Amino acid sequence: xxxxxxxxxxxxxxxxxxxxxxxxxxxxxxxxxxxxxxxxxxxxxxxxxxxxxxxxxxxxxxxxxxxxxxxxxxxxxxxxxxxxxxxxxxxxxxxxxxxxxxxxxxxxxxxxxxxxxxxxxxxxxxxxxxxxxxxxxxxxxxxxxxxxxxxxxxxxxxxxxxxxxxxxxxxxxxxxxxxxxxxxxxxxxxxxxxxxxxxxxxxxxxxxxxxxxxxxxxxxxxxxxxxxxxxxx
Amino acid sequence: xxxxxxxxxxxxxxxxxxxxxxxxxxxxxxxxxxxxxxxxxxxxxxxxxxxxxxxxxxxxxxxxxxxxxxxxxxxxxxxxxxxxxxxxxxxxxxxxxxxxxxxxxxxxxxxxxxxxxxxxxxxxxxxxxxxxxxxxxxxxxxxxxxxxxxxxxxxxxxxxxxxxxxxxxxxxxxxxxxxxx
Numbered sequence: 001x002x003x004x005x006x007x008x009x010x011x012x013x014x015x016x017x018x019x020x021x022x023x024x025x026x027x028x029x030x031x032x033x034x035x036x037x038x039x040x041x042x043x044x045x046x047x048x049x050x051x052x053x054x055x056x057x058x059x060x061x062x063x064x065x066x067x068x069x070x071x072x073x074x075x076x077x078x079x080x081x082x083x084x085x086x087x088x089x090x091x092x093x094x095x096x097x098x099x100x101x102x103x104x105x106x107x108x109x110x111x112x113x114x115x116x117x118x119x120x121x122x123x124x125x126x127x128x129x130x131x132x133x134x135x136x137x138x139x140x141x142x143x144x145x146x147x148x149x150x151x152x153x154x155x156x157x158x159x160x161x162x163x164x165x166x167x168x169x170x171x172x173x174x175x176x177x178x179x180x181x182x183x184x185x186x187x188x189x190x191x192x193x194x195x196x197x198x199x200x201x202x203x204x205x206x207x208x209x210x211x212x213x214x215x216x217x218x219x220x221x222x223x224x225x226x227x228x229x230x231x232x233x
Numbered sequence: 234x235x236x237x238x239x240x241x242x243x244x245x246x247x248x249x250x251x252x253x254x255x256x257x258x259x260x261x262x263x264x265x266x267x268x269x270x271x272x273x274x275x276x277x278x279x280x281x282x283x284x285x286x287x288x289x290x291x292x293x294x295x296x297x298x299x300x301x302x303x304x305x306x307x308x309x310x311x312x313x314x315x316x317x318x319x320x321x322x323x324x325x326x327x328x329x330x331x332x333x334x335x336x337x338x339x340x341x342x343x344x345x346x347x348x349x350x351x352x353x354x355x356x357x358x359x360x361x362x363x364x365x366x367x368x369x370x371x372x373x374x375x376x377x378x379x380x381x382x383x384x385x386x387x388x389x390x391x392x393x394x395x396x397x398x399x400x401x402x403x404x405x406x407x408x409x410x411x412x413x414x
Contacts, residue, residue, distance in 0.1 A: 186371070200395035204367070
């Protein structure tokens with residue numbers, strides 16, 4: 001059984017099709033990069049896989065369960081427990097300190113305040129930003145903010161982490177540090193990672209890469225998971 | 234890739250003090266970890282040439298239970314030559330000279346667009362595999378700064394090539410029409 005899969009997923013924004021029948025398998029523990037030019041549908045695919053968006057047609061299956069058929073509440077619960085999400089920026093709650101931000105998913109999942117804070121501090125430490133535990137996001141550097149967001153995405157020890165251009169707003173060196181930590185921690189915990197990026201060098205951190213074009217995953221040769229053949233794409 | 238001046242690299246490695254050929258080879262391979270390793274023969278031939286040109290002089294014999302080893306020291310002229318090399322700005326990409334680029338152009342002249350695409354796709358895969366290898370090298374906990382800087386250099390170039398390969402894949406059809414009207 002495939003761990004996480006999309007089968008013929010279609011999704012449009014009004015009249016504009018973003019996904020035109022995407023089929024994709026993700027293995028457990030795998031770090032998969034989804035690459036492609038702007039507008040190719042890679043972010044929409046990530047949102048569908050993570051249960052944030054519901055496909056117009058097709059299926060999204062996680063461990064044999066059709067999560068696309070789940071209610072909004074059930075999918076939301078899934079994202080607080082088994083799935084983690086990480087975006088480019090703007091994810092931290094401005095009024096909360098780093099530690100409070102990182103503790104938030106645990107508090108929402110019912111963990112006690114003291115235990116949540118302890119876990120948050122441990123994750124900030126693991127990401128190398130223990131010093132900003134009591135600092136508000138507005139007073140942190142971009143790199144510190146993204147490390148906090150990473151800590152928050154990992155604090156629930158999710159089985160799958162969905163990361164959409166997680167280093168897109170950072171300079172090269174900071175971005176690489178964040179990615180290195182993210183990948184190392186994901187491997188330690190055997191967290192499956194779906195990493196959306198348009199940068200070849202970011203895809204270099206993944207075990208495998210699939211390429212998207214015009215709302216489809218390319219299975220005809222351009223995609224790096226497929227054998228070379230003379231097919232059209 | 235441009236040719237690196239081994240002479241100037243050796244002059245640089247001698248700047249901190251006299252060394253013999255074996256030490257120079259080791260220092261070279263350690264400082265330039267992803268470069269093609271220097272052959273001993275090349276080190277000695279280069280030292281002989283530098284000595285002939287007055288840029289280094291023999292500074293003594295070292296015997297460590299093995300064969301005699303001549304240590305070499307930088308001369309004043311050698312230091313000047315090194316300074317001049319370090320101060321000279323390298324011409325940025327004076328020619329678009331790359332086998333990768335030439336092969337794509339030739340493929341388009343002699344073959345159909347599909348074959349050109351096939352080559353671009355295969356090359357893209359090879360580049361990505363290498364990019365992944367080097368990423369693993371630089372992110373390994375044991376990686377030293379030498380390794381990281383060398384891997385950074387290679388990764389930045391592979392990244393640029395990959396972007397070019399991708400763009401060119403998009404342009405093959407138009408380009409073919411222009412080459413074969």
